[in-house]
Amino acid sequence: MTQFERFIDTFWNTDVLARYAPAILDGVGVTIVLSLLIVVCGIALGAALACVRAYRVRPVSFVIVIFADVLRALPPLVVILLMFFGLPNLGVVLSAFGVLFVVLTLVLAAFAEEIVWAGITATPKGQWEAARSTGLGFTQTLFWVVLPQAVRMVIPPLTNRAIAITKMTALGMVIGVPDILGQATTAQSFSANASPLTLAAIAYVLLFLPLVVFSRWLETRFSGART
Amino acid sequence: MEAILQQFFNLEIMAKSIPLVMQGLGMTLLICAVVIPIGLVGGLLAALGSLSGNRAIRWGSIAFVDLFRALPPLVLLIFIYAGLPFAGLSLSPFTAVVIGFFLNNSAYFAEIFRAGLLSVPKGQAEAARSTGLSGAQTLIWVTLPQATRNVLPDLLSNVVEVVKLTSLASVVSLGEMLHAAGLVRSLTYNASPLVLAAGIYLALLWPLIRLIARFERRIAT
Numbered sequence: 001m002t003q004f005e006r007f008i009d010t011f012w013n014t015d016v017l018a019r020y021a022p023a024i025l026d027g028v029g030v031t032i033v034l035s036l037l038i039v040v041c042g043i044a045l046g047a048a049l050a051c052v053r054a055y056r057v058r059p060v061s062f063v064i065v066i067f068a069d070v071l072r073a074l075p076p077l078v079v080i081l082l083m084f085f086g087l088p089n090l091g092v093v094l095s096a097f098g099v100l101f102v103v104l105t106l107v108l109a110a111f112a113e114e115i116v117w118a119g120i121t122a123t124p125k126g127q128w129e130a131a132r133s134t135g136l137g138f139t140q141t142l143f144w145v146v147l148p149q150a151v152r153m154v155i156p157p158l159t160n161r162a163i164a165i166t167k168m169t170a171l172g173m174v175i176g177v178p179d180i181l182g183q184a185t186t187a188q189s190f191s192a193n194a195s196p197l198t199l200a201a202i203a204y205v206l207l208f209l210p211l212v213v214f215s216r217w218l219e220t221r222f223s224g225a226r227t
Numbered sequence: 228m229e230a231i232l233q234q235f236f237n238l239e240i241m242a243k244s245i246p247l248v249m250q251g252l253g254m255t256l257l258i259c260a261v262v263i264p265i266g267l268v269g270g271l272l273a274a275l276g277s278l279s280g281n282r283a284i285r286w287g288s289i290a291f292v293d294l295f296r297a298l299p300p301l302v303l304l305i306f307i308y309a310g311l312p313f314a315g316l317s318l319s320p321f322t323a324v325v326i327g328f329f330l331n332n333s334a335y336f337a338e339i340f341r342a343g344l345l346s347v348p349k350g351q352a353e354a355a356r357s358t359g360l361s362g363a364q365t366l367i368w369v370t371l372p373q374a375t376r377n378v379l380p381d382l383l384s385n386v387v388e389v390v391k392l393t394s395l396a397s398v399v400s401l402g403e404m405l406h407a408a409g410l411v412r413s414l415t416y417n418a419s420p421l422v423l424a425a426g427i428y429l430a431l432l433w434p435l436i437r438l439i440a441r442f443e444r445r446i447a448t
Contacts, residue, residue: 010313073387073432075394078405078425082235086418089234118443163296170299174398181302185309194310201302208297216293 013195020187020196027183028203034101034179035166042105043162046112047151053113054120054142064113071110077171079103084175096175108165115157119150156219163211170204180204237419244411244420251407252427258321258393258403262328263386269329270336275366277341288337295334301395303327308399320401324393332389339381343374380442387435391428404428 001009049068053061071079084099094102123146131141151158173182184200276288295303308323318326347370355365375382397406408424 007314011310069433069436070429073391073429073436074425075391075405075428077394077397078421078428081405081409081412082418082421082425085412086235086421089416089418090230167297167299170301171395173301173305181299181305185305188309192313194306194313197302197306197310201298201306204299204302205294205297208299209293212293212297 010194011198013191013193016187016191016193016195017199020183020191021199023183023187024180024196024199024203027178027180027200028207030097030177030182031169031179031207034097034104034169034172034177037101038104038108038166038169039162041101042108042165043112043158045105045109046114047116047147049109049113050116050120051142051147053117054146055138068110068113071107072114076103076107076165076168077174079107080171080175096172096177099175100169100172100177104165104168107168108162111161111165112158115154115161116150119154120146122153123149152222155222156215159211159215159218163208163215167204167208233417235418235422237417240411240415240417240419241423243415244408244423247407247411248404248420248423248427251402251404251424254396254401254403255390255393258324258328258396258401259390261325262332262393263389265325265329266332266336266389267382269333270338271340273333273337274340274344277337278344292334292337295330296338298331300327300331300392301398303331304395304399320396320399323399324396324401328389328392331392332385335385335388336382339378339385340374342381343378344370346377347373380439383435383439383442387432387439390432394428 049064053064080099080103083094083103084096087094087099120142127145127149128141131145132138136144169177169179170181172179173185176182178186180200180203184196187196188194273288273292276284277292279285279288304323304327307318307327308320311318311323351373352365352370355369356362360368393403394405396403397409400406404424404427405421408420411420412418
């Protein structure tokens with residue numbers, strides 16, 4: 001076997017690929033479902049927290065800031081392992097999928113809260129005053145005037161962060177979630193061949209490269225507040 | 228309540244795990260000390276490449292940045308650590324981590340430097356060149372300092388991300404802090420060592436996060 005043949009045999013072995021492609025395709029489904037759930041729930045929760053913070057009730061804001069700071073400072077893998085191994089001893093049993101979903105949703109919520117809050121504080125004071133002077137209440141002003149402008153301003157950083165956190169679904173492999181990487185590492189150890197990993201890498205690039213390019217386009221389009 | 232204390236805040240087990248976790252912390256810091264500087268340099272080079280006048284260099288740099296921003300770092304790490312040995316190239320966990328993080332961090336730092344370089348008005352470079360500075364001098368003494376200052380909060384937040392990322396090295400059994408804590412957890416069936424590690428990450432990174440928030444406020448006003 002020449003060098004080149006050995007290389008192909010290791011990283012693009014068609015027999016191995018044909019055998020494990022269906023499993024990895026299942027993994028693609030798991031990764032997509034998990035990512036969508038995390039993005040929707042994480043951003044919704046984060047935006048809701050930022051809105052609550054806008055009422056500036058001190059103790060409540062304090063709790064939100066602590067939540068956001070802690071989840072931004074801790075490596076997600078640490079939180080995942082803590083929940084996965086710690087909670088069952090308290091009688092709370094979550095599946096690996098459930099743990100991954102809860103942790104990454106909370107992490108995205110923490111970042112989204114900070115980003116949306118930055119947008120809310122960056123909205124000019126005049127907008128608040130003008131809206132209030134037309135007779136809108138505080139809540140109405142927040143939802144109809146300030147939030148739409150704030151969200152527009154923070155779309156690029158929010159997109160970047162959402163992509164970075166959905167990529168972390170690959171961490172599920174560590175606790176046995178059958179996502180793309182989980183399926184690929186299982187296949188790799190059964191087949192003693194690196195081709196499933198190549199396929200997984202390609203799957204991730206196909207999934208995320210369009211999003212990365214899209215976020216670059218967004219950035220040039222709305223060059224506004226950066227966080 | 229009792230169960231929570233017993234399971235997550237068991238001081239006896241924490242005390243026992245301290246030597247191993249501290250050793251892990253040393254490795255975490257060592258990884259950071261290697262990976263952050265080379266990531267910054269790689270990122271700066273890729274950013275300069277992505278703004279280069281030469282089309283091949285420009286597209287090559289952009290492709291590099293986008294590819295490694297699209298690939299999850301853990302996938303990259305496992306590919307390097309578990310995949311390359313099949314091709315006869317065995318790397319130590321430390322080398323695998325350094326290569327993987329170099330590729331990943333360079334891509335992220337490149338995006339930040341690129342934004343910084345674009346934020347410096349063109350007139351700055353033109354004025355510097357017209358005083359007789361060479362292209363390299365202009366970059367080092369005029370453009371780069373302003374670019375770095377403009378994106379300092381973003382650079383620092385990425386440093387925080389890199390420190391958090393080092394926890395992935397535990398997956399390729401490099402004995403950094405999370406690996407050490409996980410080891411004690413599996414020996415004691417108790418999550419307290421993980422809480423200890425989490426506490427140390429917080430102690431390291433919380434001050435940085437607060438500092439970044441202050442920088443951001445100062446730049447915003």
